Amino acid sequence: MKALNIAATGMMAQELNVEVISHNVANMRTTGFKRQRAEFQDLLYENLRRMGSVTSDAGTMVPAGVQIGMGVKTAATPRVMSQGSINLTEKDLDIAIRGEGFFRIQLPDGSTAYTRAGSFELDANGLLVTVDGYQVEPGITVPNNARDISIAADGTVEVLIDGETAATQLGQLQLARFINKSGLEGIGDNLFLETAASGTPQVSTPGDTGFGSLLQNHLEQSNVNPVTEISDLIAAQRAYEMNARIISGADEMLQATANLR
Structure with a gap:
């Protein structure tokens, strides 16, 4: 039958x-997680x-x-890429994306992954990295004698160096976006990989047309x-x-x- x-x-x-x-x-409660539906x-x-x-x-x-x-x-089982709520953390290296875009992360094999989770740290050399130690692109290194790290909405990273009154610019974070975000391949650790379905990434500075802006001391929560x-x-x-x-x-x-x- x-x-x-x-x-x-x-x-x-x-x-x-x-x-x-x-x-x-x-x-x-996973930072930057995007829900799926069957x-x-x-x-x-x-x-x-x-x-x-x-x-x-x-x-x-x-x-x-x-x-x-x-x-x-x-x-x-596509992902729903809507914006998650943004919570205040008061941690200088926590960065939330308001709007479109992904942080670019360099994996140990040299390839690039993408994430919405902006919970970053500094390694032993002062390099901005993820909680797993992967470098945030483009590489930004904070000197040992730096203090008061400031990350602007357009991704500009500035610090105050001991003995100096003017802020020193260390670099500018960039964001990537895809024509089909649901086509990204999740590999765990809050990371995604580019696929033929997602299309090639468009990279620009935060705040440019079509790209979101950054918010320091905040993290995007799960949607x-x-x-x-x-x-x-x-x-x-x-x-x-x-x-x-x-x-x-x-x-x-x-x-x-x-x-x-």
């Missing part, structure tokens, strides 16, 4: 849906009577036909909405239960058929 296999695809789809929701909820498509159809087929010598045709669907499949996730979880649970009920009903029908005398 096809109903068993069809309902099984529904149960597997909702199981994946719950996995996506649980991942979102687990990262509710999207589904129907499977191929079995045509028992094809629409448009000729039914007589006069040319009459079947208007609707008979199609039996084979169930559901997972199509994609996960707990109420939305819980309501989606309840809907997924009910859909799973209904598919399980269909399997139970199909089994009872088969049992009834087997018990015919």
